[in-house]
Amino acid sequence: MIISDKSPEKKRADFRKALNSGKLLQFPGAYNPMVAMLIQQTGFDGVYVSGAVMANSLGLPDIGMTTLTEVSQTASGIARVTDLPTIMDIDTGFGETMSVARTVKELTYLGLSGCHIEDQVNPKRCGHLDNKELVSISAMVQKVKAAADAKTDPNFLLIARTDARAAEGLDAAINRAKAYVDAGADMIFPEAMKDESDFEAFRKAIDVPLLANMTEFGKSRLLSKSELENLGYNLVIYPVTTQRLAMKAVEDGLNTIKKVGTQESILDNMQTRKRLYEVLHYEDYNAYDSSLYNFNL
Ligand SMILES: C[C@](O)(C(=O)O)[C@H](CC(=O)O)C(=O)O
Numbered sequence: 464m465i466i467s468d469k470s471p472e473k474k475r476a477d478f479r480k481a482l483n484s485g486k487l488l489q490f491p492g493a494y495n496p497m498v499a500m501l502i503q504q505t506g507f508d509g510v511y512v513s514g515a516v517m518a519n520s521l522g523l524p525d526i527g528m529t530t531l532t533e534v535s536q537t538a539s540g541i542a543r544v545t546d547l548p549t550i551m552d553i554d555t556g557f558g559e560t561m562s563v564a565r566t567v568k569e570l571t572y573l574g575l576s577g578c579h580i581e582d583q584v585n586p587k588r589c590g591h592l593d594n595k596e597l598v599s600i601s602a603m604v605q606k607v608k609a610a611a612d613a614k615t616d617p618n619f620l621l622i623a624r625t626d627a628r629a630a631e632g633l634d635a636a637i638n639r640a641k642a643y644v645d646a647g648a649d650m651i652f653p654e655a656m657k658d659e660s661d662f663e664a665f666r667k668a669i670d671v672p673l674l675a676n677m678t679e680f681g682k683s684r685l686l687s688k689s690e691l692e693n694l695g696y697n698l699v700i701y702p703v704t705t706q707r708l709a710m711k712a713v714e715d716g717l718n719t720i721k722k723v724g725t726q727e728s729i730l731d732n733m734q735t736r737k738r739l740y741e742v743l744h745y746e747d748y749n750a751y752d753s754s755l756y757n758f759n760l
C-alpha cells in the first residue's frame with residue numbers, strides 16, 4: 464500500500480539475479496504509476512519509463528526538451544509503487560559528463576534500477592527516425608565512464624544505447640557498443656535494428672546482456688518473446704505501447720461523446736469503477752484506516 468515495501472536495493476539485486484537467469488525479461492512502458500501497478504499485477508518482470516512518453520505527456524515531441532527534474536520525478540513516482548525493477552530512458556544524459564554522473568546518482572537515490580543513455584547529439588530524435596546525428600565515440604565513452612563511476616549501488620544497471628546503425632552501419636555500431644562496454648556499460652541497447660540478422664550480429668559480437676526495443680511503427684519488425692529468446696536477447700521493452708493503446712481509446716471515446724452526446728455505447732471500452740478499485744487495493748485502505756481508527760492504547 465501507498466508505496467512498495469520492497470527497498471530499491473533489493474529490487475536492484477533481484478533484477479541482477481533475474482538478468483543472469485538467461486530468461487528474457489519483458490518490460491512494458493508505464494506512463495503513470497497506476498500503469499506500473501497493472502504491469503506488476505499482469506505478471507511482467509519489470510517496468511520501463513520511456514523518454515518519448517514522458518515528453519509526449521507534457522505535450523512535447525521526443526527531441527530532448529525535458530529536464531532531469533521533470534523526468535526523475537515522473538520515473539520515481541512510477542518506481543516507488545511497484546516491487547518490480549524500473550529502468551528509464553535518460554536520452555543523452557541531461558548534459559555532459561558531470562551532469563551525466565549527477566543523473567545516475569539522482570536516479571539511484573530515487574529508487575530506479577537502471578537507465579539507458581544514448582550516443583546522439585542533443586537535440587536528439589526518436590531512434591526510429593532518419594537523419595540522426597551522433598557524438599564521437601570518445602565523447603560517448605566519457606559519458607558512459609562518468610555514469611559507471613557515479614554508481615552508488617553496483618547493481619544499478621547502466622545501459623548504453625547506440626543509434627549508429629542507420630548513420631554509420633552495422634560494424635561501426637558494434638564497434639561503438641564494444642567501446643561502451645569497455646567504458647563500464649552493463650548492457651547494450653542496439654537501437655533501430657533493420658532485421659533479425661542485425662540483432663544476431665550484435666549478439667555474436669557483444670558479451671554483456673542485450674536489450675531489444677519492440678516499439679511499434681518503427682524500423683524493426685515486432686519480434687515475439689520466443690523469437691527474441693532464440694536470438695539470445697535478455698530484456699525487451701515495449702516503450703510506448705500502453706500510451707498508444709490508451710491514446711487511441713481516449714481519442715475514439717472523445718469522438719463518440721462529441722458525435723453521439725453520451726458515452727453509453729463505449730462503456731465496454733472503459734476500466735470499470737470496480738476494476739479501478741481492485742488495481743489500487745482500495746479495500747486495504749479501508750481496512751487500514753479502520754484499524755488506525757480503532758487503535759487503543
Ligand atoms: C525507446 C525510445 O527511446 C523511448 O523514448 O521510448 C523511443 C521509442 C519510440 O519513439 O518509439 C525510441 O526508440 O527512440
Ligand SMILES: [Mg+2]
Pocket residue numbers: 513514515525552554
Ligand atoms: Mg527515448
